[in-house]
Amino acid sequence: MLLEIKDIHVHYGKIAALKGVSVEVDEGEIVTLIGANGAGKTTTLKTISGLRPLTRGQILFGGKDISKVPGHKRVLMGIGQSPEGRGIFPGMTVVENLSMGAYARRDEADKDLAEVYELFPRLAERKNQAGGTMSGGEQQMLAIGRALMTKPKVLLLDEPSMGLAPKLIQQIFEIITEINRRGTTVLLVEQNAQQALQVAHRAYVLETGKVVKSAEASALLDDPQVRAAYLGGGAEAAAGPGD
Amino acid sequence: MNDSTNTNPLTRMRGGYTSFSDSIHDRWATAPRWARWVVYLLLIVLAIALPADGIGSFMSPYTDWPTLLFFPIGGYILLAIGLNVVVGQAGMLDLGYVAFFAIGGYGMAVFGTKYGWSFWEILVVGVLLSALSGILLGAPTLRLRGDYLAIVTLGFGEIVRKTANNWNYIGGPNGIGGIPHPPTLTEWTIPDNGLFDAIGIGGVQPFKYGALDGKPYYYLMLVLIILAIVFVKRLEASRVGRAWASIREDEDAAELMGVPTFKFKLAAFAIGAAIGGAGGVMYASQAVSIIPTNFPFILSATILAAVVLGGSGNLPGVILGAFLVAWIPERIRGLQEYRVLVFGAVLVILMIFRPEGLLPSRRRKAELAEGEGGMGSMGAEVGGPVTVGAGEGVE
Numbered sequence: 084m085l086l087e088i089k090d091i092h093v094h095y096g097k098i099a100a101l102k103g104v105s106v107e108v109d110e111g112e113i114v115t116l117i118g119a120n121g122a123g124k125t126t127t128l129k130t131i132s133g134l135r136p137l138t139r140g141q142i143l144f145g146g147k148d149i150s151k152v153p154g155h156k157r158v159l160m161g162i163g164q165s166p167e168g169r170g171i172f173p174g175m176t177v178v179e180n181l182s183m184g185a186y187a188r189r190d191e192a193d194k195d196l197a198e199v200y201e202l203f204p205r206l207a208e209r210k211n212q213a214g215g216t217m218s219g220g221e222q223q224m225l226a227i228g229r230a231l232m233t234k235p236k237v238l239l240l241d242e243p244s245m246g247l248a249p250k251l252i253q254q255i256f257e258i259i260t261e262i263n264r265r266g267t268t269v270l271l272v273e274q275n276a277q278q279a280l281q282v283a284h285r286a287y288v289l290e291t292g293k294v295v296k297s298a299e300a301s302a303l304l305d306d307p308q309v310r311a312a313y314l315g316g317g318a319e320a321a322a323g324p325g326d
Numbered sequence: 327m328n329d330s331t332n333t334n335p336l337t338r339m340r341g342g343y344t345s346f347s348d349s350i351h352d353r354w355a356t357a358p359r360w361a362r363w364v365v366y367l368l369l370i371v372l373a374i375a376l377p378a379d380g381i382g383s384f385m386s387p388y389t390d391w392p393t394l395l396f397f398p399i400g401g402y403i404l405l406a407i408g409l410n411v412v413v414g415q416a417g418m419l420d421l422g423y424v425a426f427f428a429i430g431g432y433g434m435a436v437f438g439t440k441y442g443w444s445f446w447e448i449l450v451v452g453v454l455l456s457a458l459s460g461i462l463l464g465a466p467t468l469r470l471r472g473d474y475l476a477i478v479t480l481g482f483g484e485i486v487r488k489t490a491n492n493w494n495y496i497g498g499p500n501g502i503g504g505i506p507h508p509p510t511l512t513e514w515t516i517p518d519n520g521l522f523d524a525i526g527i528g529g530v531q532p533f534k535y536g537a538l539d540g541k542p543y544y545y546l547m548l549v550l551i552i553l554a555i556v557f558v559k560r561l562e563a564s565r566v567g568r569a570w571a572s573i574r575e576d577e578d579a580a581e582l583m584g585v586p587t588f589k590f591k592l593a594a595f596a597i598g599a600a601i602g603g604a605g606g607v608m609y610a611s612q613a614v615s616i617i618p619t620n621f622p623f624i625l626s627a628t629i630l631a632a633v634v635l636g637g638s639g640n641l642p643g644v645i646l647g648a649f650l651v652a653w654i655p656e657r658i659r660g661l662q663e664y665r666v667l668v669f670g671a672v673l674v675i676l677m678i679f680r681p682e683g684l685l686p687s688r689r690r691k692a693e694l695a696e697g698e699g700g701m702g703s704m705g706a707e708v709g710g711p712v713t714v715g716a717g718e719g720v721e
Contacts, residue, residue: 113554129578131582132582134578134581134582136356143717153586153588154581154582155381155581155584155585155586155587156584158582158583158584159584163582164582166578166579166582170578170579170582171576171579172571172572172575172577173575173576173692173693173695174689174690174691174693175571175573175574175575175689176573183568183572183580183583183585184583186565186568186569186572186583186584186585187583187584187585188584213692214687214692215692215693215695216692216695229583230582233583233584270571
């Protein structure tokens with residue numbers, strides 16, 4: 084098991100955001116966490132990458148307990164994250180943003196830079212543009228590209244579809260599949276459950292800080308409860324599959 | 327921004343100034359190395375000639391110009407360079423910067439009067455002492471961000487002043503008197519002939535630190551300022567500078583890139599504090615006596631105003647800002663009680679025309695447009711129950 088989260092609890096002040104979440108991610112998988120706003124998806128990712136301390140539980144990465152390791156050291160161990168809201172450095176150019184991804188690395192990053200440009204030709208076109216002046220879709224590409232520059236073993240993606248046009252969402256998900264095909268494990272947090280379940284191998288459903296369901300992604304796509312709650316199925320909506 | 331169709335004259339003027347400063351910026355960025363060195367050299371010559379009477383009679387008709395150049399002008403510039411490391415480069419809002427100035431000043435006073443150390447020894451000790459106090463303040467508090475950090479630093483500034491006020495060993499409210507001047511290095515006099523007379527420095531003893539002539543102190547301050555500029559500039563271009571920029575622009579993202587954010591924030595605090603401390607040592611060595619009210623909160627605010635007014639994060643801007651903030655109130659001394667009112671109005675007008683500062687860095691402009699990375703983001707961002715994760719995470 085590459086990444087193993089065992090019964091983690093996280094608090095903001097006195098409020099419990101996570102009340103015992105357990106997630107496992109195996110090497111080579113795409114695993115997705117879906118759930119409504121406030122379910123604890125982002126908190127789970129932030130806790131894995133070390134931006135949030137946990138009050139109870141354990142995070143194992145490659146079999147090693149990293150619960151107490153500071154965030155910047157987890158990057159070197161192989162946990163890369165594209166954060167919520169993209170977290171682009173607005174005053175830095177595209178190249179500068181990408182090379183920040185290689186900040187902690189001691190080895191040459193040229194090869195990885197070329198690979199990021201190959202995955203996102205758009206970024207190569209805009210090399211010298213300031214990150215803050217790019218469109219939402221381009222920023223998302225930059226955020227993912229920058230995370231790839233850390234050479235992650237597992238890539239944590241926080242809502243890559245947020246605020247993007249449907250066509251761009253499609254494109255981003257295709258790229259996520261491609262990144263995974265090239266050997267990077269992906270842990271994906273999404274509100275867009277439809278898309279997420281289509282690309283993922285396995286999925287966890289989070290509700291108010293707890294995992295309420297976990298299964299093969301394809302099984303969840305057909306699950307009536309999940310359909311009603313997250314896929315716009317059920318009585319109110321008519322969004323069928325394949326739209 | 328320079329759309330000619332806009333009928334608002336204010337906007338048009340603002341646009342004109344922006345495109346002007348942008349073109350200067352471009353020219354500087356593409357200038358060859360030798361051209362830059364020529365400019366640096368000219369600036370240094372200008373700075374050396376600055377205390378001349380001819381310049382002084384216009385710049386400061388009411389007070390002794392060389393003394394004014396030493397403090398507040400030179401002092402503010404040095405402090406602004408130091409505060410700019412914290413605010414402009416690392417993006418942390420520090421409202422208690424005067425504390426480090428005070429620690430340097432009291433360091434000079436205590437070691438100079440009670441232990442008989444010389445200025446040069448105390449300068450080193452004072453700098454180390456201030457840096458250490460920066461670390462002591464920073465270590466427990468730098469996990470806070472934005473407004474919360476600002477409040478804690480504000481408190482620190484007050485604590486230092488109150489402590490000085492209530493601690494009899496360092497004179498309580500009466501402060502410390504009889505602080506020694508720096509030892510005179512040489513009685514050497516600049517020859518009184520053509521060239522030196524032309525720039526108005528003939529007959530000056532630049533290394534004799536007495537009670538009367540302000541010029542030697544000004545030159546000493548100038549050396550300190552130049553050293554600080556070189557030091558800070560080199561840092562800015564290094565990995566440290568990149569780490570600070572990333573922290574300023576998005577601290578969480580910086581941590582996710584493997585930047586040890588806490589360590590670098592602490593370093594910024596310590597370096598800023600060290601420069602402030604150096605300013606304090608210099609100030610006390612000239613002032614002969616210091617009292618706690620020399621180090622009020624308003625001085626922290628003034629230096630911060632200088633940094634923001636000049637263009638936070640951009641060294642030439644910060645220096646210009648500090649110069650104006652120190653010089654304008656002295657220049658308009660003739661207005662007597664209206665002086666502060668006019669000074670305030672000037673600050674407000676400048677900020678209307680140049681909200682991003684007089685000489686902002688281009689990067690800073692992009693950051694402000696994004697609404698991030700201002701001064702410690704200026705927004706509440708702390709691991710409390712309210713703001714975290716923009717709606718995520720809290721049930």
